[in-house]
Amino acid sequence: MTGRRVDLRDDRGTTLMELVVAMGLLSIFMAIFTAAIFEMTSTTSKVQGVAESADQTNSVFLALDRSVRYATGISTPSTNAAGTWHVEYAAADLSDGTAREMCTQLRVSDGQLQRRTWVVSGSSHASGSLTSWKPLASGVTNGGAAAGEADQPFSTPTSATPSAFQRLTVTTLTAAGPTNAPSATRATSTFTALNSTAGAESSVCQQVPVEQPS
8 A cells, every 4th residue: 555755854944924824913912912901000100100190188187177276366378489389387285284275287398288377476477496397288289279260279158158267178189100191189178276366367477487497
């Protein structure tokens, strides 16, 4: 019985056309795969950015809620010559058993919402125990908002229903996440000073100008 002989020396391989087609298909697959990975990474970064902004918003609310709630007076929010928004409020300080006035100053500067405090001491109302500026939130983008705009960082709201107390509204626009596509979060919180009387008082806590370094 005879059969067909197979030439083991046959070295025929893939043709050029087959190689070009295979490379083309591989390129398409790699492009789809790369695009999917990029989209997943971008989505993850945006989610992280939103979470970071939400955490900052919550931190700002917790930091200010207690101190503003017991304030005895809130100044009229304003800007200085450099365009830096700031506001001050006063509260009773009983930390050492002696009733003194504790002042808190808020400002938006260099993309941060910052806070510092001091104790008003002496008959001359000089400031003592002035702390350094401490950031409450970063990535704040509405520091340059014009007076009267909805994104004005600080305001003392009025409403149709009269209030017996002063109130302070803090608005922050924060951006977090990848620099090419940051996630923006707008948060507005209104705090009521339960130890105050209605009407903003521009003379509250004016011992330390916002320009004075700590």
